[in-house]
Amino acid sequence: MSLIDLANPTKFLALTARVLPWLAGATVILLLIGLYQSAMAPDDYQQGATVKIMFIHVPNAWLSMFVWGIMSIASLGTLVWRHPLADVAAKAAAPIGAAFTFLALVTGSLWGRPMWGTYWEWDARLTSVLILFLMYLGLIALWRAVEDPSRAARAAAVLTLVGAINIPIIKFSVDWWNTLHQPASVIRMGGPTLDNAFLIPLLIMAIAFSLLFITLHLAAMRNEILRRRVRSLQMMQANQQRAA
Amino acid sequence: MTALSALIRRDIRIALRVGGGALIGVLFFLTVTVLMPFAVGPDLALLSRLGPAILWLGALLASLLTLDRLFTADHEDGSLDLIVMSRTPLELACAAKALAHWLAAGLPLIVATPALGLLLNLDGTATVAVALTLLAGTPALTFTGMIGAALAVTLHRGGLLLAVLVLPLSIPVLIFGVAASQAAITGPMSFGTPFSILCALSLVSFVVGPFAAAASLRHGLD
Numbered sequence A: 001m002s003l004i005d006l007a008n009p010t011k012f013l014a015l016t017a018r019v020l021p022w023l024a025g026a027t028v029i030l031l032l033i034g035l036y037q038s039a040m041a042p043d044d045y046q047q048g049a050t051v052k053i054m055f056i057h058v059p060n061a062w063l064s065m066f067v068w069g070i071m072s073i074a075s076l077g078t079l080v081w082r083h084p085l086a087d088v089a090a091k092a093a094a095p096i097g098a099a100f101t102f103l104a105l106v107t108g109s110l111w112g113r114p115m116w117g118t119y120w121e122w123d124a125r126l127t128s129v130l131i132l133f134l135m136y137l138g139l140i141a142l143w144r145a146v147e148d149p150s151r152a153a154r155a156a157a158v159l160t161l162v163g164a165i166n167i168p169i170i171k172f173s174v175d176w177w178n179t180l181h182q183p184a185s186v187i188r189m190g191g192p193t194l195d196n197a198f199l200i201p202l203l204i205m206a207i208a209f210s211l212l213f214i215t216l217h218l219a220a221m222r223n224e225i226l227r228r229r230v231r232s233l234q235m236m237q238a239n240q241q242r243a244a
Numbered sequence B: 001m002t003a004l005s006a007l008i009r010r011d012i013r014i015a016l017r018v019g020g021g022a023l024i025g026v027l028f029f030l031t032v033t034v035l036m037p038f039a040v041g042p043d044l045a046l047l048s049r050l051g052p053a054i055l056w057l058g059a060l061l062a063s064l065l066t067l068d069r070l071f072t073a074d075h076e077d078g079s080l081d082l083i084v085m086s087r088t089p090l091e092l093a094c095a096a097k098a099l100a101h102w103l104a105a106g107l108p109l110i111v112a113t114p115a116l117g118l119l120l121n122l123d124g125t126a127t128v129a130v131a132l133t134l135l136a137g138t139p140a141l142t143f144t145g146m147i148g149a150a151l152a153v154t155l156h157r158g159g160l161l162l163a164v165l166v167l168p169l170s171i172p173v174l175i176f177g178v179a180a181s182q183a184a185i186t187g188p189m190s191f192g193t194p195f196s197i198l199c200a201l202s203l204v205s206f207v208v209g210p211f212a213a214a215a216s217l218r219h220g221l222d
Helices: A011-041 A049-081 A086-116 A124-145 A147-180 A196-244 B002-016 B023-038 B044-067 B071-078 B079-085 B090-119 B126-157 B159-187 B192-220
Strands: none
Touching: A011 A049, A049 A086, A049 A124, A049 A147, A049 A196, A049 B079, A086 A124, A086 A147, A086 A196, A124 A196, A124 B159, A147 A196, A147 B126, A147 B159, A147 B192, A196 B002, B002 B071, B023 B044, B023 B090, B044 B071, B044 B090, B044 B126, B044 B159, B071 B079, B071 B090, B071 B126, B079 B090, B079 B192, B090 B126, B090 B192, B126 B192, B159 B192
């Protein structure tokens, strides 16, 4: 079973129909374990119970960037190899990535309210995630602006790759802009100083959310393939009726 | 080479003659700048503090507004198909079109900056700083905006969609353009650092823009 066999949508549908229940089951089990572990994790000595927002916030923030990476690979597949499923993958991933980015923003601002005393701070990370969210919305708008899926796919692929080059530049600029305007006033969670009591639940949650993404993505790809079949059947029917 | 220079000369001539619309960008720039005091109040001290930001925003919006027509007019009369099919590499042709667009629509914005600086109570140094940063930064706006224009023409959409796609990409240029102007006026920081990064952003856009625009034209036109 190689990647090229999957190019046949029927084979892809058959394979994913077998894989999806297992993936969904694994996602549910890992999410339950992760949530239990997060609930059992000790309170932080400075942040109290609000530190538990981290277990939801960090996986979402991580996936918000990971999904753009997946879409960039799929876009290369569309432009370079013309893989028939690549644009389906790219299209299905965009709303899921936007949802993860939105959740990262919402949980971040809910975390910011007790910690910083405000829902929104023009902090470098928050700002760059907000811009990423805007770019996801622009991409979805591009997908929705055009009726012909293959034409929209190539345009969206170009934009996704341009975004992949630009997102690090934007991130760097926003960091620079932020240090220019305000010195970092917020106590940050240092990565390596994270205690095991927090690290293990966080890792489990990260894996659980990644599995959630894969499950949702495969399901959305199946829906997209079926939607395109319905569309072409409708067009064939309309043609027949016109001929008759 | 002659094909490219002919393309540049043709685009500039079309942009400047009746119906071309390149100079409407300057008029838009002027109008946006004049609108600002009505929004924030006629306080000269405040206006001179906000001046560089206002001029940069105006230039950003003006260059976006004129970009809409970069490929559309050529697509409508069929000359875009000839450009795509010609032996000149499409990437170079796109770069030539962007250069012509910048010469016809971007350069007038920079020429107009000193006059608008007077309206916003900017002193000599500040005006020169803003004009210099616009000179270094507006090519980046044109060359990244060209990607959006190419996408828009292949999708037969323009206007708002173009703005939504291009504006997030222009954030770095805006940040470093305004930062360099502010550094020259008040800042404790040196003018050189943000200005060099601004130039670097322009250079990166010279590479990325034509390739992305050419790719989207090649894949999108049929």
